[in-house]
Amino acid sequence: MTRAPLVALFTALLWLSAAVPAAAAGYVEPPALAGEVAAGKLPPIAGRLPQRPAVADFSPDGREPGQYGGTLSMIMGRDKDTRQMVVYGYARLVGYEPNTFELKPDLAEAVEVEDDRVFTFTLREGHRWSDGAPFTTEDFRYFWEDVANNPELSPTGPPSELMLDGEAPKVEILSPTRVRYSWSRPNPEFLPALAGARPLYLYRPSHYLKQVHDKYADHAELEKRVKFGHQRNWAALHNKLDNMYKFDNPALPTLQPWMAVTEPPADRFVYRRNPYYHRVDPEGRQLPYIDEVVFQVAAPGLIPAKTGAGESALQARYLSFDDYTFLRQSETRSGYETYLWRTAYGSHLALYPNMNAEDPAWRGLMRDVRFRHALSLAINRHEINEVIYYGLALDGNDTVLPRSPLYRDGLRDRWAAYDPAAANALLDEIGLTARDDRGVRLLPDGRPAEIVVETAGESTEHTDVLELIHDGWMAVGIKLYTRPTQRTVFRNRVFAGKTLMSIWSGIENGLATADTSPQAFAPTDQNQYMWPKWGQHYQTGGKAGEAPDLPAARELMALYRGWRVADSRAERTRIWQEMLTIWAEQTYTIGLIAGVLQPVVVDLELHNVPVQGIYAWEPGAHFGIYRPDTFFFGPARPRTPESVLTAAVRSRR
Amino acid sequence: MFDYLVRRLLVMVPTLVAISIITFIIIQLPPGDYLSTLIAEMESQGENVDLAKIAALRAQYGLDLPMWQQYAVWAGGLLRGDFGYSFEYQLPVSDVVGDRVLLTVVLNFGTILFIYLVSFPIGIYSATHQYSVGDYGLTLVGFIGLATPNFLLALVLLYFANVWFGTSIGGLMDPSYIDQPWTWGKILSVLEHLWVPVVVIGTSGTAAMIRRLRANLLDELQKQYVVTARAKGLPPLRALLKYPLRMALNPFIADIGNMLPQVVSGSAVVAMVLSLPTTGPMLIGALQSQDMYLAGSFLMFLAVLTVVGMLLSDLALAWLDPRIRLGGGTAR
Numbered sequence: 001m002t003r004a005p006l007v008a009l010f011t012a013l014l015w016l017s018a019a020v021p022a023a024a025a026g027y028v029e030p031p032a033l034a035g036e037v038a039a040g041k042l043p044p045i046a047g048r049l050p051q052r053p054a055v056a057d058f059s060p061d062g063r064e065p066g067q068y069g070g071t072l073s074m075i076m077g078r079d080k081d082t083r084q085m086v087v088y089g090y091a092r093l094v095g096y097e098p099n100t101f102e103l104k105p106d107l108a109e110a111v112e113v114e115d116d117r118v119f120t121f122t123l124r125e126g127h128r129w130s131d132g133a134p135f136t137t138e139d140f141r142y143f144w145e146d147v148a149n150n151p152e153l154s155p156t157g158p159p160s161e162l163m164l165d166g167e168a169p170k171v172e173i174l175s176p177t178r179v180r181y182s183w184s185r186p187n188p189e190f191l192p193a194l195a196g197a198r199p200l201y202l203y204r205p206s207h208y209l210k211q212v213h214d215k216y217a218d219h220a221e222l223e224k225r226v227k228f229g230h231q232r233n234w235a236a237l238h239n240k241l242d243n244m245y246k247f248d249n250p251a252l253p254t255l256q257p258w259m260a261v262t263e264p265p266a267d268r269f270v271y272r273r274n275p276y277y278h279r280v281d282p283e284g285r286q287l288p289y290i291d292e293v294v295f296q297v298a299a300p301g302l303i304p305a306k307t308g309a310g311e312s313a314l315q316a317r318y319l320s321f322d323d324y325t326f327l328r329q330s331e332t333r334s335g336y337e338t339y340l341w342r343t344a345y346g347s348h349l350a351l352y353p354n355m356n357a358e359d360p361a362w363r364g365l366m367r368d369v370r371f372r373h374a375l376s377l378a379i380n381r382h383e384i385n386e387v388i389y390y391g392l393a394l395d396g397n398d399t400v401l402p403r404s405p406l407y408r409d410g411l412r413d414r415w416a417a418y419d420p421a422a423a424n425a426l427l428d429e430i431g432l433t434a435r436d437d438r439g440v441r442l443l444p445d446g447r448p449a450e451i452v453v454e455t456a457g458e459s460t461e462h463t464d465v466l467e468l469i470h471d472g473w474m475a476v477g478i479k480l481y482t483r484p485t486q487r488t489v490f491r492n493r494v495f496a497g498k499t500l501m502s503i504w505s506g507i508e509n510g511l512a513t514a515d516t517s518p519q520a521f522a523p524t525d526q527n528q529y530m531w532p533k534w535g536q537h538y539q540t541g542g543k544a545g546e547a548p549d550l551p552a553a554r555e556l557m558a559l560y561r562g563w564r565v566a567d568s569r570a571e572r573t574r575i576w577q578e579m580l581t582i583w584a585e586q587t588y589t590i591g592l593i594a595g596v597l598q599p600v601v602v603d604l605e606l607h608n609v610p611v612q613g614i615y616a617w618e619p620g621a622h623f624g625i626y627r628p629d630t631f632f633f634g635p636a637r638p639r640t641p642e643s644v645l646t647a648a649v650r651s652r653r
Numbered sequence: 654m655f656d657y658l659v660r661r662l663l664v665m666v667p668t669l670v671a672i673s674i675i676t677f678i679i680i681q682l683p684p685g686d687y688l689s690t691l692i693a694e695m696e697s698q699g700e701n702v703d704l705a706k707i708a709a710l711r712a713q714y715g716l717d718l719p720m721w722q723q724y725a726v727w728a729g730g731l732l733r734g735d736f737g738y739s740f741e742y743q744l745p746v747s748d749v750v751g752d753r754v755l756l757t758v759v760l761n762f763g764t765i766l767f768i769y770l771v772s773f774p775i776g777i778y779s780a781t782h783q784y785s786v787g788d789y790g791l792t793l794v795g796f797i798g799l800a801t802p803n804f805l806l807a808l809v810l811l812y813f814a815n816v817w818f819g820t821s822i823g824g825l826m827d828p829s830y831i832d833q834p835w836t837w838g839k840i841l842s843v844l845e846h847l848w849v850p851v852v853v854i855g856t857s858g859t860a861a862m863i864r865r866l867r868a869n870l871l872d873e874l875q876k877q878y879v880v881t882a883r884a885k886g887l888p889p890l891r892a893l894l895k896y897p898l899r900m901a902l903n904p905f906i907a908d909i910g911n912m913l914p915q916v917v918s919g920s921a922v923v924a925m926v927l928s929l930p931t932t933g934p935m936l937i938g939a940l941q942s943q944d945m946y947l948a949g950s951f952l953m954f955l956a957v958l959t960v961v962g963m964l965l966s967d968l969a970l971a972w973l974d975p976r977i978r979l980g981g982g983t984a985r
Contacts, residue, residue: 073828078938079742080741155709156708156709230738230744230745240743248743262832264742264744265742265744265749266831266832267824267831267832267930268828268831268832294828296824296828296831298823298824298928299823299925299926299927299928299934301926302811302822302823302926302927302928305808305811305812305815305822305823306821306822306823309815309821309822311821311822311828333816486683488683488685488689488690489683489685491689492685492689
């Protein structure tokens with residue numbers, strides 16, 4: 001038995017929700033739908049909700065019960081951002097709780113987990129898709145048998161999250177509401193994948209997609225549709241219509257709180273409430289409170305200005321900390337407030353010494369831990385923090401944040417204090433003692449120690465930071481050059497080992513718990529710019545790239561594999577701690593500053609948006625875990641006191 | 654004249670073929686393809702991308718074929734009126750472009766009108782009152798228009814339009830009218846938003862047009878026939894409008910050739926800054942994401958327009974100005 005608390009929780013919830021139907025008579029019809037119900041186009045509320053709907057819990061962060069109506073306007077940068085609606089909607093089989101980051105069943109009524117190996121999902125009786133068709137285990141079967149394992153639809157087989165080192169799960173349909181996934185070994189990454197901002201989908205609206213599936217559809221009819229849609233074959237048509245995440249097909253039934261109405265391309269996307277949504281508030285009113293969400297598409301550069309003009313009721317995307325003063329200035333004119341949410345990056349920016357660099361002399365240096373330590377010690381992080389982030393960020397290594405349960409003292413400051421003397425001593429010890437007339441050290445082959453740090457060239461923030469690092473490094477005899485490129489070029493150069501060092505954001509999830517995958521700390525991905533070839537080696541199963549050849553990196557890899565098969569939380573915690581210690585000692589990435597705050601603009605009439613929150617993609621889905629379906633428009637709120645608004649600034653974590 | 658027309662039309666064919674090849678090569682020049690852009694973007698959002706899946710997609714889109722084969726597919730489609738398929742939008746190119754063309758035409762027609770209306774009187778005034786205070790003053794204004802970066806002017810105007818008149822920032826209409834059927838309110842909203850881009854794009858064009866008209870008119874005004882007309886007592890206004898001005902009009906006509914492609918590319922930079930729903934930002938987006946068929950078809954469309962525009966303006970000039978029409982035939 002693993003994860004005892006989690007399973008206990010799920011079982012408790014099963015009981016809790018079983019007790020609810022007593023109040024079933026009290027469900028309230030949203031007024032926006034009353035007309036359609038009266039006209040007979042929609043069944044009344046009791047027929048649309050599952051027999052036991054999910055009840056939103058308002059107690060932990062003191063949300064108010066809301067009122068119906070209104071249009072939530074937001075501004076997006078591109079057509080493609082229509083997918084943000086799936087991110088913000090955050091209807092998942094299991095989802096994270098905002099304060100504890102524990103997983104709880106959401107679309108599923110209950111989830112039973114045995115040894116992290118066998119996962120049984122119980123669906124809600126009477127749960128329906130947004131078009132009214134029942135949501136049952138047939139939708140899971142369809143996905144597994146007819147989509148994931150259909151060679152034409154999925155030429156590469158089922159999604160990689162489902163394949164445990166090449167082993168496919170055993171999928172059993174136990175009843176119309178019960179389905180089981182099991183592997184022979186533990187798969188602790190399975191549930192977090194279901195709760196992701198871009199979730200792993202185990203189901204498809206089978207009643208809709210069967211119309212274009214070769215196995216079910218009438219062939220002549222299908223042929224016509226393929227032709228009409230300008231598609232190559234039925235598989236291409238199926239894949240085009242089947243974008244649960246991209247959310248660009250209004251005809252595709254959904255389980256999210258709002259469903260797409262607008263067909264792309266467009267400059268304004270409208271989402272209307274899903275009449276069959278499965279969540280109700282504590283008083284039995286079907287969520288979401290807000291009837292309509294509108295995404296207006298505008299040039300990203302204009303979005304802060306438009307937000308300042310009050311055109312968005314809730315905005316964080318495309319705003320950055322630089323915009324904070326402007327946003328505050330326009331608050332009174334436009335009737336909104338600006339909250340500051342924390343971000344979850346282990347480091348907002350980090351330097352990646354490329355240990356797979358082509359140049360043998362440099363590769364040797366980058367692999368020398370003393371060299372990496374020296375570079376890290378020669379950076380004045382405090383100065384960067386004060387000069388560029390008004391002293392509001394947190395300096396230190398690229399590792400878990402102080403709010404993570406895995407955090408220990410020392411992880412963030414190990415080899416991260418500003419100590420030029422120690423850096424000089426380390427560089428001398430390596431043998432880089434000769435210098436040229438500029439004071440730049442010489443490599444053993446006589447070349448000056450000039451490091452070109454490449455950036456993706458998208459923001460001047462990177463170049464500003466590098467400018468400050470330049471001075472610190474120059475003092476220890478290392479010359480830094482900045483080279484902005486373009487993102488694709490940047491990545492390809494790193495992958496090929498042509499880049500000596502790059503600057504990019506650090507570890508994505510700085511709030512990791514023992515149950516979070518420590519994948520980012522082991523060479524598992526080409527996008528880990530310090531060891532792209534080792535990551536590629538893992539990703540391609542050894543077909544490309546190079547095997548890790550530094551003992552510490554191999555140990556990280558072994559620990560990661562150990563974490564995947566660990567069978568207790570204590571064991572997982574132990575592995576995490578060991579990995580974090582190695583990580584801090586080895587300085588594989590040179591973290592700079594973390595905890596840069598994210599401005600979140602909230603209309604004064606919009607209620608239930610937490611003043612303090614975490615703005616993170618994973619885990620968190622940006623607004624997703626705060627459940628926008630419980631946000632509502634009401635009378636204008638009094639302004640939040642300044643001390644509360646800026647509390648995040650003062651705590652500096 | 655007929656021979657001339659046929660010859661011009663025949664020359665257009667190899668020109669367009671050459672342009673299509675160059676266009677295609679240039680689009681393909683940056684490293685990577687649409688999928689590498691897609692991967693970069695997905696990963697920047699923290700999404701994992703399966704390498705094997707990417708390879709499968711590359712094959713599905715035909716991006717693994719050699720470049721000449723990709724070109725053949727695209728060029729063959731163009732001949733049949735099929736502009737290809739946009740990867741980014743997952744729609745045929747013609748569907749993607751659709752609605753934006755109308756607003757682009759409205760915007761650019763407005764801009765051209767603005768340029769003509771402003772530069773015409775100023776140009777005449779400057780030429781007839783050469784070196785006067787008015788000439789210097791207006792010239793200064795024109796040069797300021799030419800010298801101010803468009804995007805800067807655009808942002809300044811947007812800000813004040815919002816603060817003073819409450820006009821929504823960016824776009825060509827209030828957000829509530831987007832994708833709604835055309836109503837009187839919507840037309841008013843478009844007019845309310847239209848003046849910012851029209852003034853911004855227009856200012857630089859106006860300055861250039863004023864200078865050209867002034868210079869041409871000055872040349873004419875010093876010619877013998879004007880002096881004769883004045884000496885014979887023709888009223889000053891008539892002596893100005895009847896002959897010299899007509900001669901000085903050539904740049905207005907000659908510009909048609911340049912204006913047609915501008916109508917489609919829609920002064921892209923300003924449109925980007927102001928977030929206008931015109932074709933310009935779409936073209937730039939397509940080039941950035943290497944959505945090659947969308948970008949390629951856009952550029953081809955521009956090329957065709959330029960070539961046709963040049964032909965039209967040459968024909969119009971020949972029709973309007975006997976010196977050009979007859980110049981070819983008379984042996985000097």
